[in-house]
Amino acid sequence: MTADDEEPSLLLLHGLGATAGVWADLRRHIDWPGRVISPDLPGHGSAPWTGDYTVGALAAAVSASCHDGERVVAVGHSLGGGVALALATGFFRPVVTAVVAVGVKVRWTADDVAGMARVAERGVRWFDTEAEAVDRFLRQAGLVGVVDEDHPATVGAVVQEDRRWRVAQDPATFAQRPLDMRGLMDAATCPVTLGAGERDAMVTESDLAAYVQEPRIAAGRGHNVQVEDPSWLAGLLIDVTGSPG
Numbered sequence: 001m002t003a004d005d006e007e008p009s010l011l012l013l014h015g016l017g018a019t020a021g022v023w024a025d026l027r028r029h030i031d032w033p034g035r036v037i038s039p040d041l042p043g044h045g046s047a048p049w050t051g052d053y054t055v056g057a058l059a060a061a062v063s064a065s066c067h068d069g070e071r072v073v074a075v076g077h078s079l080g081g082g083v084a085l086a087l088a089t090g091f092f093r094p095v096v097t098a099v100v101a102v103g104v105k106v107r108w109t110a111d112d113v114a115g116m117a118r119v120a121e122r123g124v125r126w127f128d129t130e131a132e133a134v135d136r137f138l139r140q141a142g143l144v145g146v147v148d149e150d151h152p153a154t155v156g157a158v159v160q161e162d163r164r165w166r167v168a169q170d171p172a173t174f175a176q177r178p179l180d181m182r183g184l185m186d187a188a189t190c191p192v193t194l195g196a197g198e199r200d201a202m203v204t205e206s207d208l209a210a211y212v213q214e215p216r217i218a219a220g221r222g223h224n225v226q227v228e229d230p231s232w233l234a235g236l237l238i239d240v241t242g243s244p245g
Contacts (some may be wrong), residue, residue: 015078
């Protein structure tokens, strides 16, 4: 069997403020025939704080989780979707054979950018209890009311220092700039599928329709569709890749 005959690996990239644990539900809904890779993005969870959280820098960092020339299907949520698209340009270690990006914010205003910068500038917030820090993590990740404090997404999401607790995420990660979505789409060397929850407050079907002919929309779901409806995303992944899942 040649490398091209082997099943591609599945690379799962979480969104801003989250951890790799958000993919736990999807992983229970699929039986991927190849390797499954789900790293924490730099500045999140167990990953180190690097100070450089541009999409290109994140793509370079997570590509280290892949072998040189490894064929992967890149599935990304929100910021992770932007990272998946950057990897699909072919300038990084893995060879991306397909991208499935859900909940990617493609339309930004000046207020959006300024608001993100203000959040980043606030710095680390400290809490007296682990429960308070976990609650803060869930709010930052947009997971309040979506998962509870015992969900795998919370594993490694907070840390204790000197009897106080904080979210593991580097606040500097919030200082994101708008994606060059058109540039990324044009540079992609593989098929790209864009999707979102019907009730996603960050991106609409019409936003995505500017970039793909048929955006995939999860009825009744919000921004964190990979957690809200993992069976929908599993079905989309199977449909896109032809994998038995």
